[in-house]
Amino acid sequence: xxxxxxxxxLAATIITATxxxxxxxxxxxxxxxxxxxxxxxxxxxxxxxxxxxxxNPEITPLRVRLYITAYSSSPDETDDTPFITASGKRVRHxxxxxxxxxxxxxxxxxxxxxxxxxxxxxxxHRRFNDRIDIWMPTKRDALVFGKKLAEVEILLD
Numbered sequence: 001x002x003x004x005x006x007x008x009x010l011a012a013t014i015i016t017a018t019x020x021x022x023x024x025x026x027x028x029x030x031x032x033x034x035x036x037x038x039x040x041x042x043x044x045x046x047x048x049x050x051x052x053x054x055x056n057p058e059i060t061p062l063r064v065r066l067y068i069t070a071y072s073s074s075p076d077e078t079d080d081t082p083f084i085t086a087s088g089k090r091v092r093h094x095x096x097x098x099x100x101x102x103x104x105x106x107x108x109x110x111x112x113x114x115x116x117x118x119x120x121x122x123x124x125h126r127r128f129n130d131r132i133d134i135w136m137p138t139k140r141d142a143l144v145f146g147k148k149l150a151e152v153e154i155l156l157d
Contacts, residue, residue, distance in 0.1 A: 071133050071134070
């Protein structure tokens with residue numbers, strides 16, 4: 001069975017599994033067509049994806065290695081409503097922008113933020129489909145944060 005995981009950046013990542021091996025899925029890492037950085041995805045206990053009961057009821061999140069950047073509500077970084085996200089909510093701590101994850105998706109970035117859970121509530125310029133953008137209260141905070149490569153856990157409900 002072949003499952004296409006996401007649209008956009010991760011569409012090139014193919015997950016393969018058989019219905020009898022629902023505990024573990026294997027993946028292939030395929031270079032991103034924009035900057036030749038490989039995307040990586042690991043899925044375990046994927047029984048819910050395959051419609052079978054996993055051996056452990058605790059679902060393990062998807063893990064993807066992505067660039068993490070930051071943005072603020074400054075007018076030069078946003079549209080004409082800098083404090084309102086694409087989902088219609090006001091910006092706040094814990095908001096991230098992503099173009100390939102659905103609005104409302106929850107993620108963690110443990111290498112940088114520990115157990116903090118972020119929610120996708122905003123979108124980025126369409127040319128950025130290979131990163132997560134974290135909202136910060138000031139432009140200075142965003143600039144100091146810079147650009148980092150880290151593992152992102154996409155939390156499954």
